[in-house]
Amino acid sequence: xxxxxxxxxxxxxxxxxxxxxxxxxxxxxxxxxxxxxxxxxxxxxxxxxxxxxxxxxxxxxxxxxxxxxxxxxxxxxxxxxxxxxxxxxxxxxxxxxxxxxxxxxxxxxxxxxxxxxxxxxxxxxxxxxxxxxxxxxxxxxxxxxxxxxxxxxxxxxxxxxxxxxxxxxxxxxxxxxxxxxxxxxxxxxxxxxxxxxxxxxxxxxxxxxxxxxxxxxxxxxxxxxxxxxxxxxxxxxxxxxxxxxxxxxxxxxx
Numbered sequence: 001x002x003x004x005x006x007x008x009x010x011x012x013x014x015x016x017x018x019x020x021x022x023x024x025x026x027x028x029x030x031x032x033x034x035x036x037x038x039x040x041x042x043x044x045x046x047x048x049x050x051x052x053x054x055x056x057x058x059x060x061x062x063x064x065x066x067x068x069x070x071x072x073x074x075x076x077x078x079x080x081x082x083x084x085x086x087x088x089x090x091x092x093x094x095x096x097x098x099x100x101x102x103x104x105x106x107x108x109x110x111x112x113x114x115x116x117x118x119x120x121x122x123x124x125x126x127x128x129x130x131x132x133x134x135x136x137x138x139x140x141x142x143x144x145x146x147x148x149x150x151x152x153x154x155x156x157x158x159x160x161x162x163x164x165x166x167x168x169x170x171x172x173x174x175x176x177x178x179x180x181x182x183x184x185x186x187x188x189x190x191x192x193x194x195x196x197x198x199x200x201x202x203x204x205x206x207x208x209x210x211x212x213x214x215x216x217x218x219x220x221x222x223x224x225x226x227x228x229x230x231x232x233x234x235x236x237x238x239x240x241x242x243x244x245x246x247x248x249x250x251x252x253x254x
Contacts, residue, residue, distance in 0.1 A: 038169030039244055040221035042095045043076070047221075047244040051085050054092050073100060076240075077116075093247035098237045103230015106151065110144045113160065113227060113238060117142045120164050126223065129163035150227060151234060161226035165218040181213045220245045 039046045045057045055065050055072070063074035072083050076097065083097025104112065120126050130142060142162040144150065150160060189203045204212075225240045 038166070038221070039246075040166040040223070040242055041168075042242040047092055047095055047242050048247065049092055050090060051087050051092060054085050054095075072097075088247055088249050091247040093244050093249075095242040096239065098228070098239045101230075101237070102232045103235025103237050105235060106149075107146065109227060109236040109238065110146055110148070110150065113162075113225075114143050116225060116238070117162050120162065120223065125166060125168035126164035127167045127218065129165065129222075150236065154227070154229070159226060161224060164223045166221035166223065167218065170217070170221070175210075175213070178210070178213050181216060182209055185209065185212060 039048050043061050058072050063072045065072045080100040081097045082100040083095060085092055086094040086096060121128055144160060186204060190200060193200045193203055222243050225238050227236050228239050230237045
């Protein structure tokens with residue numbers, strides 16, 4: 001009896017999360033409708049095309065390229081960085097980079113991280129993922145308390161990460177591909193509905209489906225940055241990913 005009550009409690013909790021998730025998606029869509037279909041850009045360069053094309057464009061922006069170690073160097077947001085061009089099937093899908101240093105102490109990296117969060121939050125080209133994180137994971141902010149012992153927390157498995165959708169020049173009113181997305185989404189949520197003893201309409205309906213589709217479009221272009229260990233003891237770095245997920249590995253090779 002107790003076990004069944006716990007199962008029902010878990011079902012209701014997940015049902016509420018899904019409802020809250022759908023409502024948050026609607027709010028995000030409302031905020032994003034003013035955006036006009038753009039691929040994410042790093043330093044004004046679309047994260048797309050071939051690796052050779054990307055190297056040429058980076059050089060035009062003042063970066064240097066180390067062909068021996070297959071990496072580029074330059075300046076980003078006032079800091080020297082070293083980065084890598086990640087490709088799949090000959091197309092660029094991610095620009096990953098870190099500070100070109102052994103690392104910063106705890107207080108400096110927290111200040112840098114919090115400063116980045118503030119500037120991305122207020123940049124009209126980006127839409128913060130915090131609203132979804134709050135709805136699903138109960139995360140209120142990407143900001144880090146200055147007194148937090150990030151070293152010990154990271155050893156325990158905590159991740160310090162911020163995520164932002166790139167909305168600039170993106171036409172969210174284009175519904176091309178919605179029908180195929182609907183088929184794939186129904187297939188995905190049929191199992192979820194069956195698991196929790198719900199009707200499919202509790203998860204996917206005429207209201208939530210278009211919003212899920214728009215969010216899928218937003219998720220194709222994302223910026224993420226997170227704190228990692230530095231090269232020296234008790235130092236930290238911030239790693240960035242500027243990702244175009246259209247070109248990324250999608251599991252077909254698995």
